[in-house]
Amino acid sequence: MAKEQYTITIYTENNVGLLNRIAIIFSRRKINIDSLNSSPSEIDGIYRFTIVIDETEEVVRKLARQIEKQVEVLKAYYNTNDEIVWQEMALYKVPADQITEKAKVERLLREYGARAVVIRRDYIIFETTGHREETDKLVKVLEPYGMIEFVRTARVAIIKASHGFHEKLKDFEEMQPGSKLVENEFLNKQDEVFTM
Amino acid sequence: MLNTLKLPQKDALRTKTENISGSEILLKAFIAEGVDTIFGYPGGAIMPIYDALYDYQQQLNHILVRHEQGGIHAAQGYARASGRTGVVFATSGPGATNLITGLADALIDSTPLVCITGQVFAHLLGTDAFQETDVINITTPVTKWNFQVTDARELPSAIAKAFHIAGSGRPGPVLIDITKNAQLQKIDFEGYTPCKFLRSYRPKPIVRREPIEQAAALINKAKRPFVLWGQGVILGKAEQEFRAFIEKTGIPAAWTILGLSALSTDHPLNVGMLGMHGNYGPNLLTNECDVMIAIGMRFDDRVTGRLDKYAKQATIIHLDIDPSEIDKNVKADVGIWGDCKETLPILTELVEKGSHKEWLQRFYDCTKEEEKQVIHDELHPTTSEMTMGEVINVMNELTGGDAIVVTDVGQHQMVACRYAKFNQTKSNVTSGGLGTMGFALPAAIGAKFGAPDRTVIAIIGDGGFQMTIQELGTIMQSNVDVKIIILNNRFLGMVRQWQQLFHDKRYSFVNITSPDFVMVAKGYGIAGKSISDRNDLRESLQTMLNHPGAFLLEIMVGKENNVFPMVPQGCSVSEIRLK
Numbered sequence: 205m206a207k208e209q210y211t212i213t214i215y216t217e218n219n220v221g222l223l224n225r226i227a228i229i230f231s232r233r234k235i236n237i238d239s240l241n242s243s244p245s246e247i248d249g250i251y252r253f254t255i256v257i258d259e260t261e262e263v264v265r266k267l268a269r270q271i272e273k274q275v276e277v278l279k280a281y282y283n284t285n286d287e288i289v290w291q292e293m294a295l296y297k298v299p300a301d302q303i304t305e306k307a308k309v310e311r312l313l314r315e316y317g318a319r320a321v322v323i324r325r326d327y328i329i330f331e332t333t334g335h336r337e338e339t340d341k342l343v344k345v346l347e348p349y350g351m352i353e354f355v356r357t358a359r360v361a362i363i364k365a366s367h368g369f370h371e372k373l374k375d376f377e378e379m380q381p382g383s384k385l386v387e388n389e390f391l392n393k394q395d396e397v398f399t400m
Numbered sequence: 401m402l403n404t405l406k407l408p409q410k411d412a413l414r415t416k417t418e419n420i421s422g423s424e425i426l427l428k429a430f431i432a433e434g435v436d437t438i439f440g441y442p443g444g445a446i447m448p449i450y451d452a453l454y455d456y457q458q459q460l461n462h463i464l465v466r467h468e469q470g471g472i473h474a475a476q477g478y479a480r481a482s483g484r485t486g487v488v489f490a491t492s493g494p495g496a497t498n499l500i501t502g503l504a505d506a507l508i509d510s511t512p513l514v515c516i517t518g519q520v521f522a523h524l525l526g527t528d529a530f531q532e533t534d535v536i537n538i539t540t541p542v543t544k545w546n547f548q549v550t551d552a553r554e555l556p557s558a559i560a561k562a563f564h565i566a567g568s569g570r571p572g573p574v575l576i577d578i579t580k581n582a583q584l585q586k587i588d589f590e591g592y593t594p595c596k597f598l599r600s601y602r603p604k605p606i607v608r609r610e611p612i613e614q615a616a617a618l619i620n621k622a623k624r625p626f627v628l629w630g631q632g633v634i635l636g637k638a639e640q641e642f643r644a645f646i647e648k649t650g651i652p653a654a655w656t657i658l659g660l661s662a663l664s665t666d667h668p669l670n671v672g673m674l675g676m677h678g679n680y681g682p683n684l685l686t687n688e689c690d691v692m693i694a695i696g697m698r699f700d701d702r703v704t705g706r707l708d709k710y711a712k713q714a715t716i717i718h719l720d721i722d723p724s725e726i727d728k729n730v731k732a733d734v735g736i737w738g739d740c741k742e743t744l745p746i747l748t749e750l751v752e753k754g755s756h757k758e759w760l761q762r763f764y765d766c767t768k769e770e771e772k773q774v775i776h777d778e779l780h781p782t783t784s785e786m787t788m789g790e791v792i793n794v795m796n797e798l799t800g801g802d803a804i805v806v807t808d809v810g811q812h813q814m815v816a817c818r819y820a821k822f823n824q825t826k827s828n829v830t831s832g833g834l835g836t837m838g839f840a841l842p843a844a845i846g847a848k849f850g851a852p853d854r855t856v857i858a859i860i861g862d863g864g865f866q867m868t869i870q871e872l873g874t875i876m877q878s879n880v881d882v883k884i885i886i887l888n889n890r891f892l893g894m895v896r897q898w899q900q901l902f903h904d905k906r907y908s909f910v911n912i913t914s915p916d917f918v919m920v921a922k923g924y925g926i927a928g929k930s931i932s933d934r935n936d937l938r939e940s941l942q943t944m945l946n947h948p949g950a951f952l953l954e955i956m957v958g959k960e961n962n963v964f965p966m967v968p969q970g971c972s973v974s975e976i977r978l979k
């Protein structure tokens with residue numbers, strides 16, 4: 205089985221230490237994490253990790269099960285790139301004197317879908333949002349102008365086929381061995397539920 | 401962020417509000433959870449809890465161990481013998497780090513534990529304070545769940561969660577790290593509410609019938625079905641359901657080392673032990689069965705040998721409560737996720753009554769071959785030196801299979817598990833997944849507290865005994881009635897066996913010397929005896945069993961005996977060697 209890029213989406217409780225608990229599932233197996241993002245989810249109080257790795261489907265499936273085994277993880281999904289819509293954001297800081305010519309700036313902005321976030325006398329900061337190849341391309345272009353700083357965020361992704369967590373929950377359970385197709389009856393009852 | 405208990409207070413076990421310390425809340429929570437015994441060792445960061453314990457000695461029996469590793473292994477022994485959650489106390493820093501081996505052992509062997517560690521004051525966290533260690537992060541890979549309490553108001557729910565998580569689903573160790581300020585802090589306590597569910601945690605699913613129906617159809621058509629069972633049967637308290645299943649179908653069944661004692665050893669369908677030093681039939685015929693039914697076991701590599709040559713001809717049905725085990729090592733054709741206490745009765749109802757006389761006879765024939773080539777000489781040797789097997793054999797005759805047998809790790813462990821007779825469940829306590837030398841002595845202490853009415857016999861090698869020998873002090877101080885058999889071969893036997901077989905007999909650092917164990921025992925006020933003559937064996941074992949209180953019996957056995965059969969590492973189970 206060939207390796208492929210997979211995006212793992214994990215819904216969790218918001219507890220200190222959970223990031224470590226998830227990260228060591230990868231490091232224990234010497235699997236490199238390409239990118240990792242943590243953010244709120246569509247459900248109040250539930251967090252969402254988005255992790256990108258390059259692995260075979262079998263490895264990813266087992267990883268997802270190990271992740272989901274953690275007590276404070278609600279669900280873990282994995283998807284190939286064609287099953288998701290994803291974006292990464294990048295920031296580029298370039299010396300102003302090199303790029304001062306207004307026409308040049310505007311052409312760059314247009315051509316690479318970039319936006320100037322800050323324009324100062326000494327430097328300009330651009331921002332782009334897109335896939336890795338696109339953000340990488342602008343790096344190449346800006347390099348000759350003496351780029352001062354570059355940074356890119358982790359991937360954030362939305363699963364195309366999903367109808368929100370409740371529905372996804374059902375999809376996932378269908379893949380589980382022998383599980384019943386029921387919703388998690390406690391999901392919307394946070395106040396009555398035992399949490400800390 | 402601080403969220404406290406949110407359950408309606410009508411569920412609380414006490415309703416009167418009291419203003420008490422976190423430490424006292426902890427102890428009240430223990431009592432509410434039915435805890436009767438705590439294994440522990442005090443220190444600076446856990447002193448407020450020990451101070452509170454001073455007033456609770458009537459309700460909570462605290463056993464002072466000699467090392468925190470001993471404490472946690474004792475709690476494991478307690479849990480395994482009783483089926484309840486074991487509880488451990490340790491202080492911060494070195495106290496907590498001394499728990500690590502036991503946590504790893506309990507996680508891999510699915511043993512329910514709640515470990516409480518003291519921690520420095522919350523305002524000192526991260527400052528390299530005296531005896532501060534990042535216990536939460538150190539223990540994350542070896543706990544089912546862990547949590548740091550820095551405010552007493554978090555305590556009731558943390559403890560409630562801890563017991564719920566440790567004991568439900570696939571059990572495991574939980575660690576709660578409590579900063580000293582939280583132990584001292586007084587809060588209004590409205591009573592303890594046990595935790596019944598957590599939205600992110602499903603201990604077991606609602607059972608679905610379809611896969612069970614598929615499994616039943618496969619079993620009904622099978623010509624050579626074979627059952628493998630593991631500790632899941634014991635943890636699920638499903639021994640009866642399991643027996644009903646194999647008896648109705650007449651399917652031969654073999655056990656993993658942790659499954660041992662779930663079915664009595666002399667049951668006609670019990671065909672023996674799986675894996676590296678298991679029996680001939682179960683290993684050989686793994687590669688001949690047509691339907692394999694794995695119940696509450698995880699296909700450890702010591703059981704499967706070479707995976708690409710493991711039961712490739714068979715259709716595999718795997719029942720487990722932990723969905724991550726299904727398809728992990730061996731791909732299941734039918735996976736039945738669930739508690740086997742619930743799934744097995746449905747399966748039993750759906751399968752036809754049957755017998756597999758010829759197929760079962762194959763196992764019996766293998767047993768005969770193994771008897772001839774291995775077992776007879778092991779149990780009735782003609783050598784001048786005693787064998788480990790003959791010791792176990794005589795022990796069986798004297799105990800009738802009623803004792804709890806706690807083993808350490810090495811040759812004696814394999815021999816004891818191969819030959820010990822059991823007619824009650826929860827009678828075999830050993831470190832299976834981690835193979836932790838030093839486990840047996842403290843685990844035997846814990847087992848005695850977990851099952852005080854039963855005879856507890858620890859069987860230990862001369863090497864492993866010296867790893868936790870200090871727990872003789874615990875036996876002395878708490879008058880623990882455990883019988884200790886040291887099978888002394890003057891070698892780190894199991895490693896020596898591998899060096900002999902696979903490293904041209906280059907005995908590299910396996911020659912271990914021992915103190916006079918009887919004298920050491922005497923120093924602790926424990927009666928003892930050492931024998932090397934076969935003629936003294938039966939009488940000495942009887943003396944040991946009759947002795948009121950702890951007794952240490954050292955038995956000198958052959959120096960270079962090997963454990964057979966053996967599936968060499970990297971070989972298929974059907975390449976099992978009888979010599």
Ligand SMILES: Cc1ncc(C[n+]2csc(CCOP(=O)(O)OP(=O)(O)O)c2C)c(N)n1
Pocket residue numbers: 808809810811812813835836837838860861862863864865887889891892893894895
């Ligand atoms: C803590 C630990 N260290 C090392 C080992 C590796 N090991 C496995 S068996 C064994 C030899 C055990 O010798 P002994 O206790 O004398 O028992 P025997 O095999 O002779 O019965 C060793 C060193 C282990 N299992 N656990």
